[in-house]
Amino acid sequence: MLKDLLKTRVTTKWWSDKIVESDKVEYVLDCIRRAPSKQLNYNYKVIIFDESKRCKEIKNWLYWEHTYCLNKIRGGKGEGLKRFNGQVLAPIVIAWASEKNDLEVIEDIMVSSTTALLAAEEIGLDTGFNGCLEAKELGQKIGEPYVHMLLGIGYSDNKSGDNIRKVYKDGVEVGWDLDNGAQGECINNNIGEYYGR
Numbered sequence: 001m002l003k004d005l006l007k008t009r010v011t012t013k014w015w016s017d018k019i020v021e022s023d024k025v026e027y028v029l030d031c032i033r034r035a036p037s038k039q040l041n042y043n044y045k046v047i048i049f050d051e052s053k054r055c056k057e058i059k060n061w062l063y064w065e066h067t068y069c070l071n072k073i074r075g076g077k078g079e080g081l082k083r084f085n086g087q088v089l090a091p092i093v094i095a096w097a098s099e100k101n102d103l104e105v106i107e108d109i110m111v112s113s114t115t116a117l118l119a120a121e122e123i124g125l126d127t128g129f130n131g132c133l134e135a136k137e138l139g140q141k142i143g144e145p146y147v148h149m150l151l152g153i154g155y156s157d158n159k160s161g162d163n164i165r166k167v168y169k170d171g172v173e174v175g176w177d178l179d180n181g182a183q184g185e186c187i188n189n190n191i192g193e194y195y196g197r
Helices: 002-008 022-033 053-066 103-122 135-142
Strands: 045-049 092-098 126-130 146-154 164-169 172-178
Touching (some): 002 103, 045 053, 053 092, 053 135, 092 103, 092 135, 135 146
Antiparallel strands (some): 126 146
């Protein structure tokens, strides 16, 4: 049941080395192909970053140079510990790219990416969304006009027991990221008010 899946889902930022089976990746992609689309336009492209050398270079660039936050600003410059986004280091990262940077396309991408997340969770994969990016800059990096959303999929590393984990580069602490955390523990209570009652 979907509700049970949502109750136990974890936003994964720390990944195990376990290989994601190709049939599971194909299942997620098949579900994306069948996702609803406003007016059946599908004005986006889905790109997969796996563990190949070139894809790892992009994922490392995303992690170390593009998606981090400093003082709550994505890609912020200056001194201090940065908050990193480990979703982009998943064994498989799915990206949604488009020719246009408009609301209708982004709405379709949100439906498609949510479908992908649910499909992956349904078959035992762990997931983590990342939208902390600059669509045009990332698009230029990979040869697309815009990239609007990233979804990491794979198998979760164990929770550390802390709410945050320190991030080190070359043995030096450079920041932190949240631990793998249960999204289902956070409930939006602003849902279900009937208009006019």
